[in-house]
Amino acid sequence: MSLTPTPTSDRLTDYLAADAVIDHEHPSIRDRVEALRPKTDNPVERAKAAYLFVRDEIDHVIDACDPRVTWRASDVLRERVGICHAKSHLLAALLRAQGIPAGFCYQELSALHGLNAVYLHGKWSRLDARGNRTGARGEFSLAEEKLAWPVDPANGERDLPEIHPAPAKTVVDFLIMAEPGPGWYENGLPAAL
Template structure:
């Protein structure tokens, strides 16, 4: 069983902030967030719709063998492709644009894997919109974690329960300096925070 998700900040406003990476003030992010918002304004349905969009409509670079590198949420949306971290940046932006607090979580698998946490009904729940094309099993659930990949401690894998208001600097630095091309993600993707 995974440890309970724990926010690193006591201020929910930190999980609604925009920055260079989570640029939810961008017109394309705002327009999509508005389009995904259900008519009744239900935040759970809004979160689920945003999750499904990012999981199913944005390709994971490894699954698609795509040479492009994206890291800013608006760029991920424009290009419709990104590694797990980039997809997490987009999901956070879409949620925050709708006033739903969202943060960033990590797992140490064969490399550092990025996912999100969302705050709804007074609780944090982790969501993993990586994409399910290659055996991953990420599903939207607020009650039971259904992440893309289970952590296997016997293989040295580790789950980080912390919920960060901003993406890890080691991830952002890697993505901002990565050179596009085949297998770019194999050249220095961080293994730990």
């Protein structure tokens, strides 16, 4: 069951901002946006190209058994790997670099799962570019929500409706402090906001 995503800010400009994490002004982010640009200037097609790139071309650390830790969008792009939160940082940067408002959403599963929301056609839609290995089923869809993982309320899982203009501080702090190595994400990844 999908929910209605709710922005925590009324200013769309907040969902276009660059910062130390969503460094969409970095030359590598700008270059990737140009490389991904479809022949049409349709914002939906541009958003879909960015989404598919992050979902399919950036490895999820768990699926890849990769010991690296990334958190800044340009670093995720350079290393081509990241946990769900890092992948959401890159997707937001690629969207914002094109003038497409993007925010951050969360699900409380066995650990806090990060995904995005995008503002197109006058409404917010959640997108989950986690990657579709190991049973995940995320798809690009602005009509029907197709996230990587369904929430199971019977197991205490929750879908959080808020769309944040910046990644959660608790997530960013965890990623910055994480020591690279096998299973680094198993020790301290937040379970809730």
